[in-house]
Amino acid sequence: MKRLNSFLLCTLGFTLCASTHAAEPYGKIGEKYAALGGHGGALGLPIGDETNAPFGGRFHDFKMGSIYWHPQIGQAYEVYGAIGGKFHELGNAQFGYPITDESTTPDRRGRYNHFRAVQLPGKPESSIYWTPESGAHEIHGLIRDAWAKSGWERGELGYPTSDEYQDGAFRRSNFEHGYIQWSQNTGTRIVKAGAAITSQQARPNTFGTLLVNGMEVSVKGRVVAGDPLFLSENAVCGQWNTHLGELNAWVQGQAIARINALIAAKLHRTDVGIRTSGAHVNFSAACSFRAEVVTACQNSITLRLLLPGNSFQAYLMTPVTAKDGVFGDSDPKFIVRADFDVTTSVRIPTTPGGTLGLGQSNIRILNAKLESHNVTADFIKAAVEIGSQFFTGKDILDTLLQDRMFKFDSIATSLGKLSPALHSIPSSYRIDSCLRNPDVFRLDGTDIVDHGPVVH
Known part of the structure; x- marks a missing residue:
C-alpha cells in the first residue's frame, strides 16, 4: 500500500518523488526507458534503483510509472497512469508481468496493457483496460477468454466496467453492455x-432492438455534457440492489403493521396476525433492466425493470386455545412469490428550454403464487389471504411507488444534471434526438435555419 500511494502521488506530478540520488536504468529496463524518451519521455525521471521483483524479475520506478522485466518474457514493458495505478493496487507482479506497453485500443476509445502470471501453472494472461468513462478495470481467467471470443471491446459487451468479483455462486465481471458470469459447475455465461427482458414473452412486440446505455447533450455535434452509462443495466440494477436492505427493514416494520391492521379490521380479531419474528422478505437481486427505443430518433426512451423471484415468508400468530380447532403452537406458515415488471419512460424535450424528466412508473405483478401450510381454520385462511393480497395487489404497488422504491432516483438525478446543458443551447436552435453509435442517445442543438440532415 505504501508503494501504491507513492506511485499515485508521483503519477499526479509531485516532483519531490524524483530523487537526485536515483540510479540510471540499465540493461533491458534501460533499453526500454531510452526507447520511451528517457528523462524527457512519458515516464519522467527515475526513482531509486532497479530492484528485484517477485518470481525472479526486476523493476524500476519512475516519476510517472514503472518498467518491469522478467527473463521468461525477455522484453521490458512499462505501466503508468490509471492502468499503472490499478496494476499496483492488484499487487504489481503478483497480478502478472506486463507483456505489452500501454497501447491504444483498435477502436481508439481506450487504453490497455496485457500481463502474464509467470508464477502460475500455464502462465495465464490477464489485462487491464481503461476508458475515460469506465476507468481502469482488470479482467482475467475464463471470463477474459469468453470476452476475447466475443470480440474484446469491439464485441457486443464493450469495455469492462468492474473488476472480477463474487456474485453469489458465480465469479462475475461487468461490461458496458452486459456481464459475464462463471462458475465451476456452469462454465461461462x-x-x-x-x-432477460427480451427473452420474456409477457409483452411481445413492445420493445425494439435499439439499446440505450446513456445520454449526452451537444451543440451542432459538439458534446457539452453527458453520461454514457447511467441507463445501463449494471448502473440501474446496482442502484436497485442498494435498496434491498431498506426494503427488508420496511417490510419488517411498516408492511407487517399494515397487514395486521387489515386482518384486524376484516376478522374483527386482534389475536390473529403476522409475527414480526420469523417474517422474511427476499426482494429479488436477479435484476434485469433495459432502456430502449423502437426507432433511432424519437422523443422518449422506454425503461423496463424486471425483478423475478421476489418472495415473502411469514408465520401467523394464533390463539392459545383450541377454539376454532387451532392451537397456538401451530404457527401457520405461508409464502407469497411474485415477479415485478416496472416500466416508465424518459421524456425528451423538443426545445432548448425544455426539461428532461421521467414519466410515471407502472408496476405489474406476474406469476403470483401462494404457498401455505398448516392452514386449517377459516379465520387463518382469511388472514393468509389478506397477507397474500397485500403482496400481490394494489397495496404493495402503491406503497412501493409512494416510498420511491420505483421512482428511479438515480436516473432522475442524472437527467437533472443534463437539463442545465439543454438550457445553454441558444433558443434559436431546435433539439434533434437520435441514437449515436454505439448506444448513447444524443440531444443535439441544431440551428433552425439549417434544414440539412444532422449527421451523428
Whole structure:
C-alpha cells in the first residue's frame, strides 16, 4: 500500500518523488526507458534503483510509472497512469508481468496493457483496460477468454466496467453492455444488457432492438455534457440492489403493521396476525433492466425493470386455545412469490428550454403464487389471504411507488444534471434526438435555419 500511494502521488506530478540520488536504468529496463524518451519521455525521471521483483524479475520506478522485466518474457514493458495505478493496487507482479506497453485500443476509445502470471501453472494472461468513462478495470481467467471470443471491446459487451468479483455462486465481471458470469459447475455465461427482458414473452412486440446505455447533450455535434452509462443495466440494477436492505427493514416494520391492521379490521380479531419474528422478505437481486427505443430518433426512451423471484415468508400468530380447532403452537406458515415488471419512460424535450424528466412508473405483478401450510381454520385462511393480497395487489404497488422504491432516483438525478446543458443551447436552435453509435442517445442543438440532415 505504501508503494501504491507513492506511485499515485508521483503519477499526479509531485516532483519531490524524483530523487537526485536515483540510479540510471540499465540493461533491458534501460533499453526500454531510452526507447520511451528517457528523462524527457512519458515516464519522467527515475526513482531509486532497479530492484528485484517477485518470481525472479526486476523493476524500476519512475516519476510517472514503472518498467518491469522478467527473463521468461525477455522484453521490458512499462505501466503508468490509471492502468499503472490499478496494476499496483492488484499487487504489481503478483497480478502478472506486463507483456505489452500501454497501447491504444483498435477502436481508439481506450487504453490497455496485457500481463502474464509467470508464477502460475500455464502462465495465464490477464489485462487491464481503461476508458475515460469506465476507468481502469482488470479482467482475467475464463471470463477474459469468453470476452476475447466475443470480440474484446469491439464485441457486443464493450469495455469492462468492474473488476472480477463474487456474485453469489458465480465469479462475475461487468461490461458496458452486459456481464459475464462463471462458475465451476456452469462454465461461462454471457448476459447482454436486457437479455432477460427480451427473452420474456409477457409483452411481445413492445420493445425494439435499439439499446440505450446513456445520454449526452451537444451543440451542432459538439458534446457539452453527458453520461454514457447511467441507463445501463449494471448502473440501474446496482442502484436497485442498494435498496434491498431498506426494503427488508420496511417490510419488517411498516408492511407487517399494515397487514395486521387489515386482518384486524376484516376478522374483527386482534389475536390473529403476522409475527414480526420469523417474517422474511427476499426482494429479488436477479435484476434485469433495459432502456430502449423502437426507432433511432424519437422523443422518449422506454425503461423496463424486471425483478423475478421476489418472495415473502411469514408465520401467523394464533390463539392459545383450541377454539376454532387451532392451537397456538401451530404457527401457520405461508409464502407469497411474485415477479415485478416496472416500466416508465424518459421524456425528451423538443426545445432548448425544455426539461428532461421521467414519466410515471407502472408496476405489474406476474406469476403470483401462494404457498401455505398448516392452514386449517377459516379465520387463518382469511388472514393468509389478506397477507397474500397485500403482496400481490394494489397495496404493495402503491406503497412501493409512494416510498420511491420505483421512482428511479438515480436516473432522475442524472437527467437533472443534463437539463442545465439543454438550457445553454441558444433558443434559436431546435433539439434533434437520435441514437449515436454505439448506444448513447444524443440531444443535439441544431440551428433552425439549417434544414440539412444532422449527421451523428
